[in-house]
Amino acid sequence: MTQHRIAVLAGDGIGPEVMAEAQKVVDAVAAQFEFGIDWHSYLVGGAAIDATGAPLPEATMSGCEAADAILFGSVGGPKWEGLPPNSQPERGSLLPLRKHFELFCNLRPAQIHPGLEGLSPLRADIAAKGMDLLVVRELTGDIYFGEPRGRHGEGEQEYGYDTMRYSRGEIRRIARLAFEAARKRRGKVCSVDKANVLQTSMLWREEVTTIAADYPDVELEHIYIDNAAMQMLRRASEFDVMLCGNLFGDILSDEAAMITGSMGLLPSASLNAAGFGMYEPAGGSAPDIAGQGIANPVAQILSASLMLRHSLNEIAAADAIDAAVSQALADGCLTNELTPAGQAGLSTAAMGDAIVARL
Amino acid sequence: MTQHRIAVLAGDGIGPEVMAEAQKVVDAVAAQFEFGIDWHSYLVGGAAIDATGAPLPEATMSGCEAADAILFGSVGGPKWEGLPPNSQPERGSLLPLRKHFELFCNLRPAQIHPGLEGLSPLRADIAAKGMDLLVVRELTGDIYFGEPRGRHGEGEQEYGYDTMRYSRGEIRRIARLAFEAARKRRGKVCSVDKANVLQTSMLWREEVTTIAADYPDVELEHIYIDNAAMQMLRRASEFDVMLCGNLFGDILSDEAAMITGSMGLLPSASLNAAGFGMYEPAGGSAPDIAGQGIANPVAQILSASLMLRHSLNEIAAADAIDAAVSQALADGCLTNELTPAGQAGLSTAAMGDAIVARL
Numbered sequence: 252m253t254q255h256r257i258a259v260l261a262g263d264g265i266g267p268e269v270m271a272e273a274q275k276v277v278d279a280v281a282a283q284f285e286f287g288i289d290w291h292s293y294l295v296g297g298a299a300i301d302a303t304g305a306p307l308p309e310a311t312m313s314g315c316e317a318a319d320a321i322l323f324g325s326v327g328g329p330k331w332e333g334l335p336p337n338s339q340p341e342r343g344s345l346l347p348l349r350k351h352f353e354l355f356c357n358l359r360p361a362q363i364h365p366g367l368e369g370l371s372p373l374r375a376d377i378a379a380k381g382m383d384l385l386v387v388r389e390l391t392g393d394i395y396f397g398e399p400r401g402r403h404g405e406g407e408q409e410y411g412y413d414t415m416r417y418s419r420g421e422i423r424r425i426a427r428l429a430f431e432a433a434r435k436r437r438g439k440v441c442s443v444d445k446a447n448v449l450q451t452s453m454l455w456r457e458e459v460t461t462i463a464a465d466y467p468d469v470e471l472e473h474i475y476i477d478n479a480a481m482q483m484l485r486r487a488s489e490f491d492v493m494l495c496g497n498l499f500g501d502i503l504s505d506e507a508a509m510i511t512g513s514m515g516l517l518p519s520a521s522l523n524a525a526g527f528g529m530y531e532p533a534g535g536s537a538p539d540i541a542g543q544g545i546a547n548p549v550a551q552i553l554s555a556s557l558m559l560r561h562s563l564n565e566i567a568a569a570d571a572i573d574a575a576v577s578q579a580l581a582d583g584c585l586t587n588e589l590t591p592a593g594q595a596g597l598s599t600a601a602m603g604d605a606i607v608a609r610l
Numbered sequence: 611m612t613q614h615r616i617a618v619l620a621g622d623g624i625g626p627e628v629m630a631e632a633q634k635v636v637d638a639v640a641a642q643f644e645f646g647i648d649w650h651s652y653l654v655g656g657a658a659i660d661a662t663g664a665p666l667p668e669a670t671m672s673g674c675e676a677a678d679a680i681l682f683g684s685v686g687g688p689k690w691e692g693l694p695p696n697s698q699p700e701r702g703s704l705l706p707l708r709k710h711f712e713l714f715c716n717l718r719p720a721q722i723h724p725g726l727e728g729l730s731p732l733r734a735d736i737a738a739k740g741m742d743l744l745v746v747r748e749l750t751g752d753i754y755f756g757e758p759r760g761r762h763g764e765g766e767q768e769y770g771y772d773t774m775r776y777s778r779g780e781i782r783r784i785a786r787l788a789f790e791a792a793r794k795r796r797g798k799v800c801s802v803d804k805a806n807v808l809q810t811s812m813l814w815r816e817e818v819t820t821i822a823a824d825y826p827d828v829e830l831e832h833i834y835i836d837n838a839a840m841q842m843l844r845r846a847s848e849f850d851v852m853l854c855g856n857l858f859g860d861i862l863s864d865e866a867a868m869i870t871g872s873m874g875l876l877p878s879a880s881l882n883a884a885g886f887g888m889y890e891p892a893g894g895s896a897p898d899i900a901g902q903g904i905a906n907p908v909a910q911i912l913s914a915s916l917m918l919r920h921s922l923n924e925i926a927a928a929d930a931i932d933a934a935v936s937q938a939l940a941d942g943c944l945t946n947e948l949t950p951a952g953q954a955g956l957s958t959a960a961m962g963d964a965i966v967a968r969l
């Protein structure tokens with residue numbers, strides 16, 4: 252029997268609650284599809300700061316190294332907001348993990364779920380057309396990691412600076428993954444840049460165009476980031492794969508997530524070239540509802556499904572989870588934030604159970 | 611009688627059509643409020659490329675230097691899209707004008723106009739709450755102009771790079787204008803950055819916080835750009851002044867403009883420290899409807915009003931234009947893109963006349 256070793260980084264806020272449900276669901280499919288899962292939990296984020304002083308302790312990093320994949324919950328909360336940037340839960344854990352494991356490919360699907368159109372902040376007639384897009388965001392380059400960066404000078408003249416940069420090689424590898432993904436979807440890539448201003452974007456556009464020649468069956472459109480932020484509101488349904496650098500992908504994937512109106516349903520994957528990956532919900536740690544047992548575990552459960560699919564090669568098990576989640580939603584199993592105002596939803600655990608029951 | 615000299619850069623697409631209406635309206639208020647306007651027209655954008663080979667000819671630049679303000683139409687179109695970035699109509703005219711005249715302060719108001727809520731792409735209940743925000747965008751710094759920028763290396767390793775940077779002095783002067791603007795509005799500034807990742811943003815946040823101490827009557831909130839792109843969809847009505855650097859302001863002001871659903875109504879101003887400014891509609895050159903006499907001239911007319919207010923000190927005349935525009939809209943005078951589907955709107959000229967009639 253294959254045995255998979257998973258590093259569980261539940262983190263803060265609702266992280267631990269929704270993680271428990273994801274583990275429950277994965278344990279159930281593991282029994283069904285006859286593979287084993289070894290869960291190894293490590294501290295991360297605010298919880299790690301409180302216990303050890305650092306958001307990403309050594310032990311956590313080596314636990315991740317020993318694992319076949321990382322299942323990440325969420326980190327951060329008001330308690331740690333006053334800390335200097337590098338020591339903060341989110342920045343201090345996510346960025347080093349991405350960098351260390353070279354998780355350059357971030358997949359952020361965003362769907363308006365059929366039946367849940369009413370939750371989208373978009374106008375009814377626009378939301379009715381639906382949205383089903385995948386943001387493919389480069390995650391280890393761009394202005395997030397470019398050097399030099401820092402401060403220089405004194406007084407009025409003192410300035411802060413950062414370097415945006417991408418190499419042809421970095422652009423190529425993420426572009427290829429976007430075109431591959433588009434082939435399995437609706438065959439369209441929309442590449443987002445600011446090539447009317449940025450040198451980095453000009454190279455980006457050039458290189459993406461070159462790669463596109465290898466995918467004649469995929470349609471390529473280039474769009475400026477400012478225009479993309481607009482068009483997503485007007486013609487959300489027309490986008491398929493949106494290929495973005497790290498910074499623009501950060502902005503657009505969040506805008507797209509908000510458009511779905513159901514952030515609690517959105518998983519994400521961050522992969523490296525070897526297929527190793529980190530999987531986490533798109534939403535945050537939601538400290539306002541933490542500890543009440545009412546958070547939606549679906550994003551965490553679907554993140555686990557992405558993990559089975561992309562890092563563990565347990566495709567049938569991943570399909571089973573996805574189908575069970577769809578069925579549960581179709582059957583009207585919803586947590587509080589998705590139910591019509593005033594109507595009580597399922598608890599976190601009940602939602603997990605509802606999905607297990609449909610496996 | 612005061613005589614004002616205006617450089618008119620009508621540009622491409624619908625630019626010349628809507629500019630004619632703005633001039634008509636300004637001539638009418640000038641007669642009423644007894645000041646004189648000397649219009650001097652210059653080539654810009656694609657029209658200038660066709661005539662002279664350059665998007666911003668010498669003669670245009672010196673015409674602008676001799677003027678008290680610049681009234682700008684819009685530039686660009688499919689015809690010039692294949693040109694190298696620096697020679698393209700938009701980039702090749704807007705960026706050098708902003709830089710040359712040090713137009714560091716870009717004001718981009720975005721309102722859901724009462725009665726036109728149905729045009730917003732937001733859900734009816736969200737749009738019903740309205741939106742009335744002002745994006746204050748820094749316009750001469752940031753990654754738009756930071757050095758070094760360029761390309762380096764060869765093959766796979768070749769990379770493109772750009773430098774984001776802001777000095778304390780640059781942050782201060784734009785922040786002060788945002789707080790001043792907030793005082794005359796609803797007393798709230800929301801400063802947008804990515805201080806959890808960028809050094810430039812950390813300095814930005816520090817400096818904005820310092821300036822805020824001089825404005826105890828103004829409420830300050832800091833928000834990350836990714837979160838701002840989301841929150842604008844969920845609680846558009848709650849924002850007042852949004853203070854942004856050049857890049858984030860580009861993205862957010864366009865998102866806000868799209869949220870209004872009536873881009874044809876939105877003016878903008880770009881000012882320098884001496885009060886000299888360039889005034890232009892938020893929308894583009896709309897080549898698809900150019901030459902048909904159906905474009906909405908309101909954004910251009912309101913841009914002229916901003917010019918009277920901020921550069922020419924003709925406050926009463928500006929107030930008169932604003933009131934006439936509001937009245938015309940309230941009376942149901944609308945151009946095609948704002949009327950319910952299937953219903954014909956006023957022509958560009960008729961809309962201009964409707965506003966003149968209400969002065």
Ligand SMILES: CC(C)[C@H](C(=O)O)[C@@H](O)C(=O)O
Pocket residue numbers: 341342345346501806807836
């Ligand atoms: C916390 C922050 C550094 C991070 C990012 O900007 O990448 C977050 O916004 C995300 O998108 O995962």
Ligand SMILES: CC(C)[C@H](C(=O)O)[C@@H](O)C(=O)O
Pocket residue numbers: 447448477700701704705860
């Ligand atoms: C054309 C382009 C250079 C410009 C910008 O990015 O500033 C435009 O998008 C704008 O916002 O005026």
